[in-house]
Amino acid sequence: MVVIKKKGRSTKKSTVVTIFVVALVITIFLLMTILLLGALLNKNRESYIDSNVQKLYNDLNEMQTFSLLAEVYGDQMACVAFSSKLMDMDESIWNLGRKIDQYRSVSEEFKKNPYYLEQKKIFNENELFYMVLLKQLKVRCNYTQAIVLFFYQNSQDCKKCDDQSFVLTDINKDIDEELAIFSFDADLNLTSLRVLREFYQITELPCTIVNDVKMCGMQDKDAILKEICKDQPDIDVCKQFEDKPAN
C-alpha cells in the first residue's frame, strides 16, 4: 500500500486548510457583492422605466387635455401647445420601448421577470392611446408628421423582427421631430392591439405601417424612407429621393 510520507510535507495542514477556506469565503463574498450589484442595477433599471412610463402617462393626459381644449376653445390654441409637446415625445417613445426590451433581456438571467411584461403591456397601451391622439390632432392641427406603426414579436419566433427594429432605430435617429414610431409587441396579446392588427389585416410579422400604408416583411431603410417622403417631402433625408424619377 502506498503511504504518503508526512514527515517532509511542504506546508502545515492547518495553513493549507486556512488558505482554501479563506479563498472560499472571499469568493462567496465577491459573488454576493456582484449579485447585490446586479440587484441594484435591476432596481435602477426598473426606476428608469417606471419614471419614463409615468412621464409618458402624464404627457398623454396633458395631450388629452389639449384635445379637449381644442374642442372647447378652438384648434389654434391647442395646436401651438401640442406642437411643443410633440418634439420631445416622439423620439423618446421609441427609445423607451427599446429600453424596456433591452433591460428585460439583461435582467432575466435565470428567470422571467413579470415586472417587464407588465410594463410592456402598460407601455403598449399608452403607445396606442398616444397614437390615436396623434392621429386626431394631426388632422385637426394640420401636422405633416409621419406615423409609423411597427408590429413585431420575440426574436425566436420572428428572426426578421430584430432586423426590422434595427432599421427603424436607424431611421428614428435620422428623422427626429417629423416622425413618430410606435412599436407593438404581438406576444403581449392585448385586445386593443388585436383590433389594430385586424384593422390593418396583418398576417405576417414584422409588419410596418407607414402613414397607413402596409409594408409587411423585412423592409430596408430606403423603402421605408421613400414611403415616409411621399407625405413629408420636406424632411432633410427625403432630399436624396428628389431627383430620382418615380418608378
Place this chain on the structure above:
Amino acid sequence: MNIFYSALVYTVWFLSTYFVVFFLLALFTFRNKLFEEKKFSGKTWPFVSILVPAYNEQGKIHKTINSLKKVVYKRVEFIIINDGSKDGTSKEVRKHIKGDSRFIFIDRKKNMGKAASLNEGIKKGKGAYFGCMDADSIIEPTIIEKCLPYFEDDIGAVTVNVEVVQPRGILHKVMELEFILGLSLFLKIYSFFDSVFVTPGPFSIFSKKVLDEIGGFDANCIVEDMEISFRIRKAGYRIVHCMDAKVQTILPRGFRKLYVQRRRWYSGALETVFQHKHMLFNRKYGVFSFLIPFNYILMVLGLGLFIATQFLGLSRLFRNLYNFRYTNFNFLERLLEWEFDVLGYSSSMILGLIMFSFTVLIMILGLRYARKTFNARKTASIGYPFIFFLYQIFWIGSLYAVIRRKKVSWR
C-alpha cells in the same frame, strides 16, 4: 438570456475566481519562501548525470552543449542520446563534445522516442541524481548546486524556472509571460501544496532511487514529463520547485508549430489524467488529487463557455453588422453616436470584467513576485489577458485529437 448559458457563466466565474483567490492568498502567504535559499545538508556532494535526448536538433544542440560545458559542478557527467536523428545531429554532437571527458554519447540509429532515450540514459548513468533536459534548452552554470539542496528523503524531483530564449514577436513575448507565471510561479505555489503536476522537459532533476522505484519514464506516453510526476506522487514522493535556478528554452517559431506543441502537451495531459484517474479525488494523495481535477473541470467548463460565448456573441455581432446592409452601411455614422449605458449591462458582463481584472492582477503581482520587471514586458502584458483565447484553440485541437484517438505528433 439563456438560463443554461447564465448558469455556465456563474459556475465558471465561481470556480475560476476561487482558483485565482486561492492562488493570490498562497502567493501572499508564501511570498518570503519563494526564493528561499537551501543549504546542502549532505556530507559529500553526490554524483549527477545530465541526460540530453536529441532528435533532429542539428541547428540547436551546440547551444545546449555549450551551456553544459559551462556547468561548474564537478561531480557530473553529461549523457547525450541521439534518438535516431535523420539530420546531422550526431556529427554536430561529436564535433562539440570532442576533448571533454565529462560527455558520453549514445548514438542510436533507431528513433525510439524521448522517454525511451531517457530510460537508456538512466541505465547508463552513474549519478545518484539525474538531470533530464531538452536538446534545445540552455541551463545556467550553477543549476545543479541550486537544485541539490532541495532533495530530502521524500523528494522525488526538483523543477526549475523555465524561461524563453530571446522572445521575438508578440506571440513569443506573451508566451514568455505565460512561462514566468505558469512554469515558474504557479509550479512554486503548487509545490507548497505538494501538487506539482509536471517536471518540465527543458530541465528537471530526479532522484535515481525514486526513478528506479517507479521504473523510469513511460515510453508510451507523449508527455513523459507530466506522466512521471503522477507516478512520483503515487509512490509517496514530492516534487519541489526551485525558483532560484533557471533553464532557457527555445519556443517553436510561428503559430502552427506552437499549436502542434501545445496540442501534444494538452492531449497528452488529458491522457495522463485519464491514465491515473484513480488518483483523482483520492485523499491518499492530498491536495494534488483535488487541484488537478479542479483545473481540468474548470478547463472543460471554460471551453464550453468560450464556445457558447463565441457562438452567441459573434452571431449577434455578425447579425448587427449584416443589418447595416439595410441601412446603406452607415456603420461609422452610428458608431460615433454610440452611447454608454451602464444599466444596459447584465451581471454576467460584470463577472467577465472582474475576471479580466483578476487576470491583469495576477499578471502584475506574478511578475513582481517572480522578480521580473513589468516595464520590459509592456507589449506582452497587453496581449496576456487575451491568451485565454489562444488556450481555447489549443484545447479544442487537443480534445479533438483525444476524442478521435488521433496520434499526436511531436512536431
